[in-house]
Amino acid sequence: MFSVNPFNDFRFECQSVLQNALKKVFPEIKVERLTLEKPPSLEFGQLASSLCFELAKKIGEKPLVLAEQLIDALDKSSLSLVEKVVPAGGGYINFHVNFAKFSALTLESVRHGDTEYGFIKTDKPSKIIVEHTSVNPIHPIHIGQARNPMLGDAIARMLKSRGHTVYRHYYVDDVGRQTAVIAYGYKKLGKPKPKEKPDHFIGRIYTITSCLIEINRLKKELERAKAVSATEEIVKINKELD
Numbered sequence: 001m002f003s004v005n006p007f008n009d010f011r012f013e014c015q016s017v018l019q020n021a022l023k024k025v026f027p028e029i030k031v032e033r034l035t036l037e038k039p040p041s042l043e044f045g046q047l048a049s050s051l052c053f054e055l056a057k058k059i060g061e062k063p064l065v066l067a068e069q070l071i072d073a074l075d076k077s078s079l080s081l082v083e084k085v086v087p088a089g090g091g092y093i094n095f096h097v098n099f100a101k102f103s104a105l106t107l108e109s110v111r112h113g114d115t116e117y118g119f120i121k122t123d124k125p126s127k128i129i130v131e132h133t134s135v136n137p138i139h140p141i142h143i144g145q146a147r148n149p150m151l152g153d154a155i156a157r158m159l160k161s162r163g164h165t166v167y168r169h170y171y172v173d174d175v176g177r178q179t180a181v182i183a184y185g186y187k188k189l190g191k192p193k194p195k196e197k198p199d200h201f202i203g204r205i206y207t208i209t210s211c212l213i214e215i216n217r218l219k220k221e222l223e224r225a226k227a228v229s230a231t232e233e234i235v236k237i238n239k240e241l242d
Contacts, residue, residue, distance in 0.1 A: 002112040005120050006105045010081040011036055014047050014095045017082070021073040022051070029055065036095070045086070045094035052091040063091020081105070119161040127165045130156040134171045138178050138206040140199040178206060185209030215241065 003009050015034045022031060031054075036047040052063040052070070059066065067087035074085055083098035110117045132152020135145045153168070160166045185205040194201035218241050225233040 001105065002109040003105055004109070004113065004117075006081075006102060006109055009105070010095075010097055010102060011047060013079070013081050014049075017074050017078060017085075018049060018051065018070065018093065020075060020078075021070045025069050025073045026055065026059070029058065039092075039094060044088055044092075045096040047095045048088075049093040049095075050091070052093065056091065067091050067093050116161070119158070121163040125163045125165065127167070128159055129167045129169050130159065131169045131171055132156075137172050138182055138203055140197070140203050178210075181209050181213065182206050 014036055018034055019031075022029065022034075031051065034049060034051060036049055039045055039048045052066040055061075055066050056063045064087055071085050071087060071093060079098075081098055081102050082095055084096045086094050086096070088094045130152055132155075133145070133149045135141050156166045156168050182202055182205055185208065186202075188209075189205065196204075218237055222234065222237045222241070225237060
């Protein structure tokens with residue numbers, strides 16, 4: 001016997017026996033979904049239900065009394081992964097797992113599932129794009145960016161193992177005017193071969209070319225300001241040029 005998700009089987013068993021007990025003791029009460037939560041400490045079991053606090057408002061009885069009634073009505077013969085069910089905390093119903101059976105089921109499931117164990121197939125497969133790396137084309141690649149391909153590919157693999165259709169995309173980040181600036185500067189230099197790391201080389205061309213373009217723009221602005229005798233603007237532009 002094996003399971004793709006042993007703990008989910010334990011949860012389902014808890015929900016089923018509690019739902020059946022509820023129908024037996026309070027057939028007139030309808031609860032659409034029984035939620036189970038993790039107790040604050042293992043001494044209270046592995047799952048707990050606060051159902052009785054909700055029932056107390058409808059029935060007008062103490063939650064602890066209702067919890068005891070429901071536990072008494074549980075079909076103990078149907079329990080497999082559940083070792084015991086006890087009331088606690090003024091009205092909670094706590095479920096304790098049968099570790100011997102649960103461990104045996106888990107180990108057998110791991111042996112059967114091999115490397116696929118732990119990857120639960122989704123019931124709603126989707127088409128997903130995972131974009132990763134996507135470094136800026138004019139800046140040197142640094143160690144922080146180098147981790148992104150590994151993280152992105154790992155996420156893509158995990159999604160694929162769950163049954164999703166995954167597309168890996170590398171978008172060249174921020175392609176626009178800056179790329180034109182690089183091309184312009186590289187062409188003006190005579191398209192030389194890099195004498196250093198290519199990403200450093202391209203980054204240096206971009207920085208120098210951008211600076212020269214800005215200086216040229218400011219000089220034109222300065223000429224325009226002088227033509228209209230805009231003293232304050234002339235001072236401001238000269239400071240930028242300095």
